[in-house]
Amino acid sequence: MKIAGITDPVTAIGLRLAGVRRAYEVENSAEAGELFDSLIKNEEIGIIIISERIAQDIRWKLDRFLEERRGVRPVVVEIPDKVGPIPERMETVRKLVRRAIGVEVLR
Numbered sequence: 001m002k003i004a005g006i007t008d009p010v011t012a013i014g015l016r017l018a019g020v021r022r023a024y025e026v027e028n029s030a031e032a033g034e035l036f037d038s039l040i041k042n043e044e045i046g047i048i049i050i051s052e053r054i055a056q057d058i059r060w061k062l063d064r065f066l067e068e069r070r071g072v073r074p075v076v077v078e079i080p081d082k083v084g085p086i087p088e089r090m091e092t093v094r095k096l097v098r099r100a101i102g103v104e105v106l107r
Helices: 009-017 028-040 052-057 059-068 087-101
Strands: 004-005 021-023 044-051 077-078
Touching: 004 009, 004 028, 004 052, 028 044, 028 052, 028 059, 044 052, 052 059, 052 077, 059 077
Parallel strands: 004 021, 004 044, 044 077
Antiparallel strands: none
């Protein structure tokens, strides 16, 4: 199982330093969407790490994938980029954690 990243250049460097050999830098949402489509079809990829801001740009594609392929590889993980977490996403993550484990996460 391999890990791939779809991120900005700075985050891609960090992923490479952490050992992720397939850390791709994208310039725009079209490029991100095409790369995402390619990675989800690759049976070697088990985890796709995508920065939150890029994920926002292709949200419809991510949501469709997650709805259609629930529980199937690859797992998609969204991470903050060099600017930091998106404040609106924090509430979404908090709700997911509360639903998954039944505990409220406080800051």
